[in-house]
Amino acid sequence: MGGHMKFHTIFNTTALVCLTLSGAAVAQTEETALIDIPQQDLARAIEELSNETGVSVSVLGQYVEGKTSKTVAGMMPVHQALAQMLDDPDLIVQETADGSLVVTRKLNFNVSSQNTEEQPFDLGRITVTTARRTLENVDDVPGSVIVLGSEALEDSNIADFFEAVEFLPNVNVGTNSDPRRGYISIRGISALNFAAASPTIGVFQNGVLQNGTGLRFNINPSLRDLERVEVLYGPQGTAFGRGTIGGAINFVTAKPVFETQASLQLSYTDLNEFDGEAVINTPLSETVAVRAVLYGNDAPGFIDTPNAPQTSTIGSENAGARVSLRWQPTDQLTVDASIQHDELDYDGQFFADDASVLAGNPLQRSNTVPGLEVERTNFLLDVSYQTDFGRIISTTGYLESNLAGVEDFDLGPDPNQILSRDNFEDTFSQEFRFESNEFDVGTGTLTFNLGLNYSETSAETQSDFEALIDFSGLGPGASNTIFTRDVENRSIFGDVRWQATPQLEIAVGARYSVDDVRVRTQALRTGSLAGFGSPTFVRDADFDAFLPSISVLYDWNDSFSTFASYAKGYKPGGFTAQSGALGQFEEEFADSYELGLRYVGFDDRLRLRATLFYVDYTDIQVPIRQDPANGFFGGVENAAGAESQGFELSFSTDPLPGLTIEGAFGYTDATFTNYAGSSFGDLTGFSLPNAPDRTYSLIVDYEFQNKFRGLTPFVRGEFNGTSGFRPEAINFNEVGDYNLVNLRTGFRGENVDLTLFVENLFDETYAVDGFSTFLSPGAPRTYGIVASYRF
Numbered sequence: 001m002g003g004h005m006k007f008h009t010i011f012n013t014t015a016l017v018c019l020t021l022s023g024a025a026v027a028q029t030e031e032t033a034l035i036d037i038p039q040q041d042l043a044r045a046i047e048e049l050s051n052e053t054g055v056s057v058s059v060l061g062q063y064v065e066g067k068t069s070k071t072v073a074g075m076m077p078v079h080q081a082l083a084q085m086l087d088d089p090d091l092i093v094q095e096t097a098d099g100s101l102v103v104t105r106k107l108n109f110n111v112s113s114q115n116t117e118e119q120p121f122d123l124g125r126i127t128v129t130t131a132r133r134t135l136e137n138v139d140d141v142p143g144s145v146i147v148l149g150s151e152a153l154e155d156s157n158i159a160d161f162f163e164a165v166e167f168l169p170n171v172n173v174g175t176n177s178d179p180r181r182g183y184i185s186i187r188g189i190s191a192l193n194f195a196a197a198s199p200t201i202g203v204f205q206n207g208v209l210q211n212g213t214g215l216r217f218n219i220n221p222s223l224r225d226l227e228r229v230e231v232l233y234g235p236q237g238t239a240f241g242r243g244t245i246g247g248a249i250n251f252v253t254a255k256p257v258f259e260t261q262a263s264l265q266l267s268y269t270d271l272n273e274f275d276g277e278a279v280i281n282t283p284l285s286e287t288v289a290v291r292a293v294l295y296g297n298d299a300p301g302f303i304d305t306p307n308a309p310q311t312s313t314i315g316s317e318n319a320g321a322r323v324s325l326r327w328q329p330t331d332q333l334t335v336d337a338s339i340q341h342d343e344l345d346y347d348g349q350f351f352a353d354d355a356s357v358l359a360g361n362p363l364q365r366s367n368t369v370p371g372l373e374v375e376r377t378n379f380l381l382d383v384s385y386q387t388d389f390g391r392i393i394s395t396t397g398y399l400e401s402n403l404a405g406v407e408d409f410d411l412g413p414d415p416n417q418i419l420s421r422d423n424f425e426d427t428f429s430q431e432f433r434f435e436s437n438e439f440d441v442g443t444g445t446l447t448f449n450l451g452l453n454y455s456e457t458s459a460e461t462q463s464d465f466e467a468l469i470d471f472s473g474l475g476p477g478a479s480n481t482i483f484t485r486d487v488e489n490r491s492i493f494g495d496v497r498w499q500a501t502p503q504l505e506i507a508v509g510a511r512y513s514v515d516d517v518r519v520r521t522q523a524l525r526t527g528s529l530a531g532f533g534s535p536t537f538v539r540d541a542d543f544d545a546f547l548p549s550i551s552v553l554y555d556w557n558d559s560f561s562t563f564a565s566y567a568k569g570y571k572p573g574g575f576t577a578q579s580g581a582l583g584q585f586e587e588e589f590a591d592s593y594e595l596g597l598r599y600v601g602f603d604d605r606l607r608l609r610a611t612l613f614y615v616d617y618t619d620i621q622v623p624i625r626q627d628p629a630n631g632f633f634g635g636v637e638n639a640a641g642a643e644s645q646g647f648e649l650s651f652s653t654d655p656l657p658g659l660t661i662e663g664a665f666g667y668t669d670a671t672f673t674n675y676a677g678s679s680f681g682d683l684t685g686f687s688l689p690n691a692p693d694r695t696y697s698l699i700v701d702y703e704f705q706n707k708f709r710g711l712t713p714f715v716r717g718e719f720n721g722t723s724g725f726r727p728e729a730i731n732f733n734e735v736g737d738y739n740l741v742n743l744r745t746g747f748r749g750e751n752v753d754l755t756l757f758v759e760n761l762f763d764e765t766y767a768v769d770g771f772s773t774f775l776s777p778g779a780p781r782t783y784g785i786v787a788s789y790r791f
Helices: 042-053 078-086 150-155 161-167 354-358 466-471
Strands: 032-037 057-059 072-077 091-095 101-105 145-149 171-174 183-186 201-205 226-233 247-253 261-269 274-283 288-299 316-327 333-346 372-386 390-408 418-436 445-464 477-499 504-527 536-555 560-571 574-578 581-585 588-601 606-623 636-656 659-674 694-703 712-722 738-748 752-759 767-771 774-777 782-790
Touching (some): 032 078, 042 078, 072 078, 078 091, 145 150, 161 171, 161 694, 161 712, 183 201, 354 767, 354 774, 504 574
Parallel strands (some): 201 247
Antiparallel strands (some): 091 101, 171 183, 226 247, 261 782, 274 288, 316 333, 333 372, 372 390, 390 418, 418 445, 504 536, 560 588, 574 581, 588 606, 606 636, 659 694, 694 712, 712 738, 738 752, 752 782, 767 774
16 A cells, blocks of 8 residues: 555544545535546545545445445546445435535334434544444544554554554553563553463454463564554453453454455665565455465574673564455355464573663673574454344454473573473454444434353463472472463453434443363472472362443534543453462452543644543452462462553644654553552552553654655654653562654655664663563664565
């Protein structure tokens, strides 16, 4: 997709991505125009019509998703061309006073038995989103959601989610290249223990949960050939269920379209990092299309380890492919299937003494162990059928993943302080949903959404403690431990949205979720430890929760709206080893309250978003490091409570032709309100880990109005930063604040893009992660080039 389109914004904090289909100037739709638009994806065809004619077109995403346009060719009025392109008797084209077009649907049924047509909705940016597991208009989501579209990812050279976090307010990830240390934090809430039966922040791909038991190595997939990334703030219990007590992140992959497309993108940096991606899309028939993406990356790293100078660290290699198939035998039925396989190799974790990191010479300590390998296969089958009453959706997902690696406990050359640990995780999920059409109830209109979900996840961790035992002075011996967690979830959910008046919407939703958690631990002891036996323990328990939500949205006028909402989140309990046995911990909960406003003005040239939030976080599952009074070492208990409060602000504007300015600021005050029983003392009043109180970013993008050989020159500046935070609740060191500046310039065209960039322009030395008295450094100043070609 060439060019830097007007409607695109990286900080669209509504729950919409669109498809705003606005042209450069509004034309009279009755005037005839020469139009030649071939059959293709309907959304893309409407966009092409809008760009060619200069007529603004608005259409709900649910009316076009998964549909194919009809060929339109000849001299005709624009509204006639649009109607011909739709070729749907249930859709009508209406012209507004300003000469723009809007597509609406005739109601197929209504409760009051009155044959009325749906009223035109407010013109604006339209998208497809999963904020409430349905398709929604731009300002109709009563919550804080940020959507990064495919162009946003390309323009900022974002290759994975951890890089995208730099531009998201109140989101943080403290990590280096080790994927096991990816602590996603939203509004200060992140996972505080390793024994959970569920994540704290749910990571989804096309609506299917990827980190079913909270293992972290599946939370950062490569962002390849995506339609968008959705970041949903606060508990998402009603829409997504367990594992979203702090929020949800959904990666939506690009679907096949019924036209031939291909693209190639290559990039290279002065750190000898190479990245490549190739995409091909082609129709196999009038009803079947296929899309394939192949990608790879080689990043040698930017630090040499002092104990093994020939070995770089904080580097990685990855390769993968995804093949997607779309079958659309009728306008009502769409079947999407995809399979994706990734193989990733990471250098070993890297930490150095804090003073050396902050001095820009992190060479005093580091690991010398090999890195780790991650391999995963992802399968999705999505079936959508449009009836006269609404849409029936079936989503089937399967994920198989494993991580093989080692951990270095002294960050030095001693081989006796190395632990081998392998993780395996398989997840199957099946969901059925029904999304109703809007229908009249006499006093306004109703829309409802009902669903059933079933999932089962099996995770196994195999640990080899032989080296640690030797180091501890117990003599030759080994303790190989296998820890297995099986989680089965069943839930029913739904919501009802009542449009009481054209201005007022009231929505009520709930989910009832039941989780069956079964844990098995087995220790195989030999040598000097044989006398301790090889015990096996098995425990299981059921956890359930009722997760309600309610919201009120009011449109004061065409430009300004406000909302208030409440949502409850839940994380099931589980089991963990305590002196060889298995101890149980219970559920944790979060109650979230939000107030927000949205403003769109100056002919859609200025968009403002603001959300205030308060989260009451109770019964938090926290680790027990030592508890001699109860005779055990280690474990997890529900020993803490916390509060998180703050706000998110964002704006986007294009005040001059070619100039776009976007910015965001987040403030979070997240502290323990009750953690007196910590084994490290009373932590009441301490900040939650991985919770910076300030995050901010600013992007200025300018496209020159004069083209050069069909290409548009551009210059782009990016600024982002974060305040300091503690990576762990009891960490000795704080990861300090930092500010980064990136510059990009080059050419954008319909078929060719070329970008030269420098990231961390001022070569700031900073840390991104911490452990005890050690820190892990961020990347230095980096130069690079990105070239892409579409044909």
